[in-house]
Amino acid sequence: MVSGAPAGPSDGRDRSSCRPVGLGVCRRVQTHLKNGSQLLKDGSCLMLGILRVHLPEKVVRMANFKGHALPGSFFLLFGLWWSVKYPLQYLSQKANKKSHRSYSFQRVDAMEGGMKIVFALIGMLAEQFVPDGPHLYLYSGANRDWVKLMNWQHTTMYLFYGLSGLVDVLTYISQVVPRGLDRLMLSTAVFVEGFLFYYHVLHRPMLDQHIHSLLLIAIFAGAGSILLEVFLRDNIVLEMFRAGITIVQGTWFWQIGVVLFQPWGGPMWDEEDHDNIMFLTMCFFWHWAAAVAILTVNYTLTYWCLQRFRRSSGEPYISLGIRQQKDDPSSQATFLSGSDEE
Structure with missing residues (x-):
């Protein structure tokens, strides 16, 4: 209810037809000027009230x-x-009967950390120095207001992923860093992302809140699984789950952008239509199904390529749970348990 607007049904007039047609236009209204402000009087329609209702949605987003x-x-x-x-690492260890990761994969982890740092810096610079960005100003003394807090939240998210990359690099170059700290820092970064996005969409339209809440499912599921990796290191199931969750996050970020902003044109989505909520919920799990399909295809292709390479080089390879040697004239198989039967 807007302060100063007549209220109550006692005058018997139907106010259902008093709604904004354009900006500040109401049906069946009489206008006059009072103290320099335009009042639209039809029992309950007020120009100031319309502005207060409609502008915040534009400002928040x-x-x-x-x-x-x-x-x-x-x-x-x-x-x-x-x-x-991770399929390449797992299958390589399984074929070579090693319980520890090779030095080459540790180097790959360090390179990943470097890429995290680079991506995080790109993200932070983009959020701060886009034309309408905060340009490192957090608070405006002149306006007594915060400056572009949404950009600052995104910057904070990138900051923690950059710290995760830094820990990855330190884990590789120093033996002093405790084992598992890299996974703990990555889990922390994902948790921070989740908490930031939880408070990111308060007071938004229903569709906007719902589509971001679906993203939170993937974020917190990923954070929990990465936390388990601190204690269950090199677990292929957890690693593949992390890969799938990360794919879902990536594709769903794109889905959010397409739904809310229509970058290629077309009508905007009705943000109060419950059918749109139902469709997007279903669509979210289609993204999960697509991620599972990608994991399956990549695991299969990695296995197939690794087997081809080992066969061509004469090294032992894995086939249906047994270890085989290409140069064995009798094509005799020995089990992975380590038996060397002749």
């Missing part, structure tokens, strides 16, 4: 499509890379 596509691309690239890296 300061993000854009690029602000969702950039982190979405980062997550998608890392998820796709992990969906190849």
Whole structure:
């Protein structure tokens, strides 16, 4: 209820037809000027009230499509890379009967950390120095107001992923860093992302809140699984789950940008239509199904390529749970348990 507007049904007039047609236009209204402000009087219609109702939604939504596509691309690239890296690491260890990771994969971890740092710096600079960005100003003394807090939240998210990359590099170059600290820092970064996005969409329209809440499912599920990796290191199931969750995050960031901002044109989504809520919930799990399909294809292709390489080089390879040697004239198989039967 707007202060100063006549209220109550006692005058018997139908106010259902008194709604904004354009900006500040009401049906069946009489206008006059009072103290320099235009009042639209029809029992309950007031120009000031209309402005107070409609403008906040425009003010709150300061993000854009690029602000969702950039982190979405980062997550998608890392998820796709992990969906190849971890099957390759697991199958290599299994074929060579090693319980520890090779030095080459440790170097890859350090390179990943460097890429995290680079991506985080790109993200922070983009959030701060876009034309309408805060340009490192957090608070405006002149206006007595915060400056572009949404950009600052995104910057904070990138900051923690950059710290995760730094810990990855330190883990590789120093033996002093405790084992598992890299996974703990990555889990912390994902938790921070989740908490920031939880308070990111308060007081938004229903569709906006719902589509971001679906993203929170993937974020907190990923944070929990990465935390388990601190104690269950090199667990292929957890690693593949992390890869899949990261792919879902990446594709869903793009989905959010497309739904809310329509970058390629077309009608905007009705943010109060419950059918749209139902469709997007279903669509979210289609993204999960697509991620599972990607994991399956990449695991299968990695296995197939690794087997081809080992057969061509005469090294032992894995086939249906047994260890075989190409140069064995009798094509005799020995079990992976380590028997050397002749």
